[in-house]
Amino acid sequence: QSALTQPASVSGSPGQSITISCTGTSSDVVDYNSVSWYQQHPGKAPKLIIYDVSNRPSGVSNRFSGSKSGNPASLTISGLQAEDEADYYCSSYTSSSTVVFGGGTKLTVL
């Protein structure tokens, strides 16, 4: 299985919105609604921010939203804040009963 494809980096100014894409195949993203997104700050474990394409775990800001229409899946962060600067990873369940991650996207808040 190949890693899901994400842009290496994105940037935005405080208050703006940004979108990160996550491209997969019919073996994962396209055919499964088990796409998740994680936020990872340097030296820390990943934090789940979106599961099942568009659902937020309890306690996650509603500034984070996820969507999918076939391919790719997307994470949108609205009202960018300095604390949002981090690495973001998507993942998907696959047809082989495994999980595959994306390569990660570094978000810079200008």
Place this chain on the structure above:
Amino acid sequence: QVQLQESGPGLVKPSGTLSLTCAVSGGSISSSNWWSWVRQPPGKGLEWIGEIYHSGDTNYSPSLKSRVTISVDKSKNQFSLKMSSVTAADTAVYYCARDYYYGSGSYDFWGQGTLVTVSS
């Protein structure tokens, strides 16, 4: 609140076997969740290694399947990872994690991670 804690040697020799344990507290390993291992080489992205259910059922990454074994010890409320024939490419921070709900493929609780270096 579920907590996970990885433990094991921080240094493994090339061609040796990497062994890590993840102790689960605040919850039961016999709950309806899968328990997983994920790794992250220095400066690189996340890589899923595999997962286990308390019944002993497992799923492994195809690229690592030949070298990896994940097991569970319900009496100690922990699960373990063994990876054989390691090389420098296996140097990474290894995380254990719990899936958000059965078969979700999403992980809501993570350990702090442990760095394993493969070097002679």
